[in-house]
Amino acid sequence: MKYTSLKIDSHLLFMDKTDEINHEISSFLSDLSIAPTTIVKVECYAPVKNNDELTTCTKSFDSVVSEVFKDKIPANLFVAKELADDATKALLKFCICDEKSFTIEYKEFQKFNYCVVKNNEETILISGGISFDQSGDKLRLVQSTFDFMEQLLDHEEMHFGHVSCQTNFINDIQGKKADTTTGWTNVQTINEIRTLYFDPNLFKHGYPLQHTMNSDTDGFVIDFIAAVKDGFPTAQYNLDAESEQTQNCFIPGLNKFICRPPVNSGAASSKGQLEEALTSIIQSADNCGLKLNKKADEVKITIPDNKDLEEVQHIISKQIDTNKLVIFHSTLESNDLKMDIEIITSVIL
Secondary structure (H helix, E strand, O other), X not given: OEEEEEEEEOHHHHOOOHHHHHHXXXXXXXXXXXXXXXXXXXXXXXXXXXXXXXXXXXXXXXHHHHHHHOOOOOEEEXXXXXXXXXXXXXXXXXXXXXXXXXXXXXXXXXXXXXXXXXXXXXXXXXXXXXXXXXXXOHHHHHHHHHHHHHHHHHHOOOOHHHEEEEEEEXXXXXXXXXXXXXXXXXXXXXXXXXXXXXXXXXXXXXXXXXXXXEOOOOOEEEEEEEEEEOOXXXXXXXXXXXXXXXXXXXXXXOOEEEEOOOOOOOOOOHHHHHHHHXXXXXXXXXXXXXXXXXXXXXXXXXXXXXXXXXXXXXXXXXXXXXXXXXXXXXXXXXXXXXXXXXXXXXXXX
């Protein structure tokens, strides 16, 4: 799987200028000789700040995806999140499977579009963003989303034990305000509801890589990848020795190593936190016995303070060779965290 991305003026989404977006995407893909039928996922990150804007922009995004991809609609994800280097732009990211060994199935379940990729007898489910009506209480919203995730997995003859990695997007990630019914914050609600679905007996091969990120609008979104071969999960995991939390996964069918290392909030500077995290990524791969491609597919970083942007860019340019560096500006789970980092790269087999 390969990745490429395109930045567009966000006002095109806000003003529902779908024809202009369609033209930009079609020209972009044509210039790079990328066939739309090889794209398995489209992600859109836009500087949306309220639910009215979210409704308008997601409607525009859905229309664009339908127009560009016709009857072969890939998995897709829309997240309210702004770019650190240009808050006027929206980022469109394309995930491409163009190797001859891949078989791509564009599927729909209860009007939800997703992709199934098959490679070397391994089946990989790429969900895209699962979300429901943004209004209402978080408990109902989170539980409904996990319930749909379970139904989708079951539809593909999978279960939660086959999940390789999962990202949860929710607003007010630092919020201390507890729900009057449950006494849980937004993040606690995710963690508590997840335990109802994540039966420990399903995870004998490792606990899936989890990531919770802030969204700038109300609601809750789940985005995941699941992988299975002959009924067994295929993803390989590595646990952080101190926290005992999964910090990376390797998906053989996609030949992708995805790492979300713990960031040391005790390090006072953004430089210190980033350099420790980068060292952790290398150690994490070594612990798995994996040799990573020297050039990463993508490095994705979130910073809460745009004053750190230039320093982060400088450190990455010196320490990692990457095809794509994306830096978001958003709140993190703790004020002590100066960044969040994710890296995706191929493994040398």
